[in-house]
Amino acid sequence: MxxxxxxxxxxxxxxxxxxxxxxxxxxxxxxxxxxxxxxxxxxxxxxxxxxxxxxVYEPKSILLSEVTVTPYRNLIEAVTIYGQDLSxxxxxxxxxxxxxxxxxxxxxxxxxxxxxxxxxxxxxxxxxxxxxRVGNVKFVLIHSEFSPFSFLNYIFINPxxxxxxxxxxxxxxxxxxxxxxxxxxxxxxxxxxxxxxxxxxxxxxxxxxxxxxxxxxxxxxxxxxxxxxxxxxxxxxxxxxxxxxxxxxxxxxxxxxxxxxxxxxxxxxxxxxxxxxxxxxxxxxxxxxACEQKEGIEPTPTNNKQVVLNIEGKQLTITGDDIMDILKDLLSAKDYTIDTMKEDGITYVSAEKNAETDVMVSRVLPDKAEVFIVVEEMPEFPGGDAALRQFIVNEVKYPELAHENGIQGKVFVNFVVTKSGSIANARIVRGVDPILDKEALRVINTLPAWKPGKQKGQAVNVSYTVPINFALN
Structure with a gap:
């Protein structure tokens, strides 16, 4: 439709x-x-x-409207996805x-x-x-008073x-x-x-x-x-x-x-x-x-097996046949809880220290994945823009340490809504302070699955950037 x-x-x-x-x-x-x-x-x-x-290759992604966060209440001016063309x-x-x-x-x-x-x-x-018939032309003889007209190779006339x-x-x-x-x-x-x-x-x-x-x-x-x-x-x-x-x-x-x-x-x-x-x-x-903006993703080393390790907010992409077993042994020895998941042929490993809950899980796109900027059918957050606004209101918390030290500013987080609807490649493109950067990144990584975007009927990866403004007044 x-x-x-x-x-x-x-x-x-x-x-x-x-x-x-x-x-x-x-x-x-x-x-x-x-x-x-x-x-x-x-x-x-x-x-x-x-x-x-x-x-058209363009490094900029779709920009979501700014989200303002205060230590007293989470205020959202508007959360509207821009970037769709007129049509x-x-x-x-x-x-x-x-x-x-x-x-x-x-x-x-x-x-x-x-x-x-x-x-x-x-x-x-x-x-x-x-x-x-006269040559290739056929004359239709109508005995009525009308003005002659033609259609295809027929001429309708009154003889x-x-x-x-x-x-x-x-x-x-x-x-x-x-x-x-x-x-x-x-x-x-x-x-x-x-x-x-x-x-x-x-x-x-x-x-x-x-x-x-x-x-x-x-x-x-x-x-x-x-x-x-x-x-x-x-x-x-x-x-x-x-x-x-x-x-x-x-x-x-x-x-x-x-x-x-x-x-x-x-x-x-x-x-x-x-x-x-x-x-x-x-x-x-x-x-x-007709011009589609598309961003190319730098390829990472390829191998038969690829594992993306996320531990305490740091990502590491490793390749090899036995790497899964080695990682589990190393992490288990340090009292980490291990969680694994496979998507698009890549194994994602998230490690979380026991009794700690601030470790983020961030997915990384497969090798040579195409990331689009504007597509025919843009990704859609479940429940629409209102639900997205409410989600950010509920999740973004002003870090106490940043509040006490008077740290404020605008953090720009870039992420990709993948063709499966999940969030991947979340990264800080312009930060303020590690404390605020980490909170902004945490919220983006906890976004639930979206309805993926489509180009020519096929699900594709679409890039977004959201500015989160931490303000003390």
Whole structure:
């Protein structure tokens, strides 16, 4: 579900950007072929954008809002996870609302049925009327008063109007729609509009592409030798009949705009620089939506067996076949309680002195593990942000020794929410005093398992940094 919503959000934003660029800079220009290319590339790019994922290596991790701790009470201003991109925040809001999803699906069904009915309408006209083939073009002969239109390689005409003035130019106009493949543009846009029915810019984009089709066909007819005055008269005489909507219709409500456009002077070549705005938008959208920030973890020595020892807050990674037995013997001789656990092929050993409870357990990620900064589905603390705030309130205690000695300051702790949801690689990235550093690290290491983050449907490791502010006043 989240992937589908992400697709709709990112492609919708992209379509909106390009629609605005076209309307503001390019719509009034007479570079009809370039405009068509720009519009079609914009649509294709918008469809592909949600699937683009470019790796960007960046040492900074996601920063949690500051947590303030006093010796009198644990005060949290706010604990909110930042770092999700625009689409990520929107996706989260939409996916959490059943009403929004229901309304969207209802609209999707409505416009899908409407599309199918239009196709059925055209099919009915083809099946119920005589067809005359001329080369690759099929003329559907309908004895009704309407303006000719085309769909695929079909041209729908009234044969009784064959002797009317300008009839050949009308046919030439529709033939140009067929030659340039305008129907394919229309069908693709209709399908995209079904998916993006809620997006007003999608409807605008569909309208301007239909306009562009008419401008292109008009230009082809005028280039064949028809005068502007004759063609104006011909257009005005054709304002009659029904509109099938999916088809390329000679009788369009765009007649006034078409007359104005082909009567206009050709755009200056300098106007080509306006397409730079479109090119810059492509780059900007890729940077915003397609770049994934990812942090590389320095590899540690590899071996068939790896053991991570955590004793009294110090970590040591050791490799070897018999190391487990050696460690247990050494630690047992010094009255330590041993606890072992395996995850991702690594054995974690935590050692705690008997009758002491301040020894921390800190996991270390496997060799060559990838750590991401921003992913499509960010990790989630059980119960949400409110539960995370409450957990920190309950767990962070201002050390008495630090209180007595007036020690205060902000400690930055970096950690990774692993693909299994556990906390790993907890470390102090900027400390104040060993007493405060140790307390901050202790709390982070006691965080319960999160719902892991996901990228392209796969669970991944995601890095965070939380500043814990120890304040005496």
């Amino acid at each position: 989240n992937h589908a919503i992400n697709f709709l959000v990112e492609s919708g934003i992209s379509l909106a950007v390009f629609s605005l660029i076209y309307i503001l800079f390019l719509r009034k220009e007479t570079f009809f072929r370039l405009n068509r290319i720009f519009l079609l590339v914009s649509v294709a790019f918008s469809l592909l954008l949600p699937f683009l994922h470019l790796k 990520g925040n929107v996706v989260h809001q939409i996916s959490s609302s059943r009403l929004i999803v229901f309304v969207y699906l209802l609209g999707l069904l409505f416009f899908m049925l409407k599309f199918v009915m239009r196709i059925a309408q055209i099919r009915k006209l083809v099946l119920k009327n005589k067809i005359r 009784e109007n064959r002797n009317n003035e300008g009839y050949e130019k009308i046919i030439e106009h529709e033939l140009e729609h067929i030659r340039q493949g305008h129907t394919y543009d229309v069908v693709i846009l209709e399908i995209l509009t079904i998916l993006q029915w809620f997006n007003p810019f999608m409807w605008i984009l569909k309208k301007v592409i239909r306009e562009n089709h008419e401008f292109l066909a008009d230009k082809a007819v005028l280039d064949s030798g028809v005068t502007t005055t004759q063609y104006k008269k011909l257009l005005l005489n054709q304002v009659v009949g029904f509109d099938v909507q999916l088809a390329n219709n000679f009788n369009s409500s765009l007649v006034k705009k078409r007359i104005k456009m082909f009567s206009k002077m050709k755009s200056s070549k300098l106007a080509n620089f306006k397409y730079v705005a479109g090119a810059l938008s492509f780059v900007l959208l890729v940077v915003i939506f």
